Amino acid sequence: MTEVRIVGIGCHPGQLTAEARAAIASCDYVIAADKGADDPLLALRRGICDDVGVELVAVADPPRDRSSGLDTPGYDGAVLDWHDARAAAYASVIAERPGTVGFLVWGDPAFYDSTIRVVERLGVEYDVLPGVSAISLLAARHRLVLHEVGRPVLVTTGRRLADEVAAGHDNLVVMLDGRLQAASLDGDWDIWWGANLGSPHEELVAGRLADVVGSIGAARARAKQADGWVMDTYLLRRA
Template structure:
């Protein structure tokens, strides 16, 4: 274990999907930090700039740490992908730990959306607990899932039925397993368009850069709106310099269709 010095505490804070969505609890948590650590993914990193804007607004120093490289080979199998992610988490923990070991106090990590959904920060901080013996807590944020449902005025699940939250990487397998009501995140290739024809027709409620001034929304029968989705995704990326999209995918023959 690396010695972290006295009184090290970590606060993982969900900041929503746009600086305007910072909750009162999140703002108070950030204001109570001595500094915030954020990954720096290179020149022009737009999400680092947004985190920096939050810190400047609250009045807290941001310390940018170069983000370790990650193996993103699309050909990785399940075990290979999991191993690459774990190696990346270890490298991030080492990089952050080097900073924290030299700076006792309360350090914040600002998580886009909510830390509970497809974000690595809690897992990385768990590794810091092992390395540094730090204490930490988590403050929730407004998630992309909540925003998607609100913008399209839909409930993510039907009465008495489940919804599966998954990634684009796993979508085909989940559909093959029989799931017919899914929220899909981390899908840069719009894997829904690659579903086999025998899987039937699907309705989609899609959104990109939710909560930002340039958010994009599309809803309808997947086969009819896919080009509209692609065009909207391109607009969001051009406007913000980045794109994060999330969508609800529901087999069209399971329920009465509803549009936003």
């Protein structure tokens, strides 16, 4: 029998909850995607496993079509193919090593992460434990309520930002936007931005979008240089 535990580990090892730590400790081993030499996020996961006393099994991450010119159907198809390939790679490990298997998800598994979808393809029993998300950290660091009184907030990606704004949304949390698509929007916007939230080198910028675009670019570069990776999130609200 194989059981899987999908564990949200927050955005830095210091944010690992007691519940998450206990879940990792209950695993026979942890599977983690290996994205190549000097993968800093793999190293962070390995450090957590070493600290808890659980073996980490690194699995080479299958390639994914990241062509910038993909339309929406092409992008969706590329992601589905990638999920299928990941599931096949993980299944080959699990077939040789039954037991309780952990997957450590950066932030929270509910937000723009493929782990749940991939594990569903394995046909095994699994549970999910939440983690501290980048969205929660962004709000806390900027001392924000993400929505105005009685109003919604939309969570989306940089890829879809222009379409969501055209549809009338004016209060958005944006993830996966390394190109800062907000900079190309028309109109007057306020932004609350953060990168590598929770890490010792986190960066924060806030203000009128037109005034702080340059500061965001410089802060993003600093975060990447300091940590070897960068993940940024922001709240965008029409002024």
